[in-house]
Amino acid sequence: MPELPEVETIAAGLRPWVVGRQIATVRVLHPRAVRRHGSGQSDFEAQLTGRLVEGVRRRGKYLWFQLDGGDAALIHLGMSGQMLLRAAYVRPGPHVRIQLDYADSGPHLHFVDQRTFGHMLVSRGGYELPAPIQHIAVDPFDESFDVDATVARVRRRSSEVKRVLLDQTVVSGIGNIYADEALWRARIHFARPANRLPRARVRDLLYEATTVMAEAVRAGGTSFDDLYVDVNGRSGYFERGLNVYGREGRPCPRCGATIRRARFTNRSSFFCPRCQRSPRQAH
DNA sequence: CGCAGGCCCTGGTAGC
DNA sequence: TGCTACCAGGGCCTGC
Numbered sequence: 378m379p380e381l382p383e384v385e386t387i388a389a390g391l392r393p394w395v396v397g398r399q400i401a402t403v404r405v406l407h408p409r410a411v412r413r414h415g416s417g418q419s420d421f422e423a424q425l426t427g428r429l430v431e432g433v434r435r436r437g438k439y440l441w442f443q444l445d446g447g448d449a450a451l452i453h454l455g456m457s458g459q460m461l462l463r464a465a466y467v468r469p470g471p472h473v474r475i476q477l478d479y480a481d482s483g484p485h486l487h488f489v490d491q492r493t494f495g496h497m498l499v500s501r502g503g504y505e506l507p508a509p510i511q512h513i514a515v516d517p518f519d520e521s522f523d524v525d526a527t528v529a530r531v532r533r534r535s536s537e538v539k540r541v542l543l544d545q546t547v548v549s550g551i552g553n554i555y556a557d558e559a560l561w562r563a564r565i566h567f568a569r570p571a572n573r574l575p576r577a578r579v580r581d582l583l584y585e586a587t588t589v590m591a592e593a594v595r596a597g598g599t600s601f602d603d604l605y606v607d608v609n610g611r612s613g614y615f616e617r618g619l620n621v622y623g624r625e626g627r628p629c630p631r632c633g634a635t636i637r638r639a640r641f642t643n644r645s646s647f648f649c650p651r652c653q654r655s656p657r658q659a660h
Numbered sequence: 661c662g663c664a665g666g667c668c669c670t671g672g673t674a675g676c
Numbered sequence: 677t678g679c680t681a682c683c684a685g686g687g688c689c690t691g692c
Binding site: 378379380413438453454455456457492494495543545552553601604643644645 | 683684685686687688
């Protein structure tokens with residue numbers, strides 16, 4: 378599941394292969410992959426054909442190609458999206474949704490997405506920041522990230538703190554895996570109301586989220602299966618760095634208590650019941 | 661504006 | 677073996 382570290386790994390992997398090259402042919406193989414491109418599939422193909430990619434940028438879980446003429450090709454990988462560099466002779470696999478072919482002898486690019494939650498679109502004038510993601514907050518790795526402002530924004534919300542951590546308009550890039558890991562590191566229960574946490578605790582939490590994601594970037598991201606791989610099809614190896622996520626029934630690496638799984642907003646939360654006291658136990 | 665819940669989607673697997 | 681039910685979950689949308 379691509380969160381910030383996985384998207385960063387992919388953006389960095391793409392950069393040397395796509396910047397400075399001209400997209401020769403665009404093939405949309407599944408209409409759902411361009412459902413957010415307002416003016417339709419053929420317009421998407423027309424907009425992207427012949428364009429020179431000048432840069433690759435990322436904010437949170439989104440990445441985009443900066444195109445000549447000031448536009449952008451925006452990409453969100455959803456849950457299972459991949460950007461794969463493939464030699465021109467490689468025929469598209471079953472889940473290839475969009476093919477970007479080049480006229481030069483370098484590799485082509487396949488947007489692969491089994492579960493079709495991902496998408497691409499062309500954003501007019503989106504070079505610096507595509508319009509569809511102007512509501513997405515900066516992520517902790519952005520040079521303009523403001524810790525104090527983010528702490529304040531988190532503490533204005535009355536929802537459970539994990540919900541707020543996952544809200545991409547508050548802080549971007551954090552998904553279910555790194556939210557659970559950050560909460561465990563900061564010893565905070567996922568259901569604590571955000572506005573009842575002291576400023577210093579929220580600051581700790583953001584620090585831990587940033588740290589765990591930085592470690593994951595160094596490991597090339599987290600791969601549970603072959604749904605997340607880098608641009609060359611290789612898995613990341615941060616799974617061994619996880620302390621709670623996916624580890625129900627195993628001992629907490631810090632205190633030895635048995636890690637539990639809870640249903641939370643229709644997804645799983647993994648936590649240590651001793652290190653992370655629930656709101657009712659907290660006082 | 662904040663908040664909570666539903667929906668989109670596919671492949672793998674558990675259970676009968 | 678073949679069926680059904682459920683699970684993974686990010687972000688958009690709706691209704692309050």
